[in-house]
Amino acid sequence: MKKSPNSPSGRRCFKFSIANFSTANLEIKVDDAALIKIVEKSRGVPRILNRFLLRARDVAIFSGHNEISESCVTEMFEIQNIDELGLTKLDRKVLDYLGSIIRPVGIGSIAQAAGEDQQTIENIVEPWLVQLRLMTRTSQGRQITELGLKHIGATSNSRMIFQ
16 A cells, blocks of 8 residues: 555655665665664755765764764764754754743744844744744744743743643
């Protein structure tokens, strides 16, 4: 039975087919566990996946390996400052800002607080945070979720979360 491209398993297969194509195209050897870690944190974006593959290859070469292993990928993510959910420093900066305020805020305020262009926040950061359910969009603005608060190590005891 054929998997629907819109089902979770269909999207996962699609991401792995892109990853396998990239590894063959870039002539990079990657073990399965390493490839899984890279695919999970690449946001489903081939450009990001390729960047991770190339950076992991650099770590493997520097370490004297001829294949990208899971340990090479872990080290690459540490060097790139990417956490267990695939969040970058900018993603965490946005979450920290949202966690520090009580009310929903507009995208312009978030961009200003993060020191980044509004389009970057809207097109790159926001979709990933919403997909991971760390942030939500409301008619009043953007707001951190309980899951987002947990991720940044904050509690909602002293906050009122609108959901």
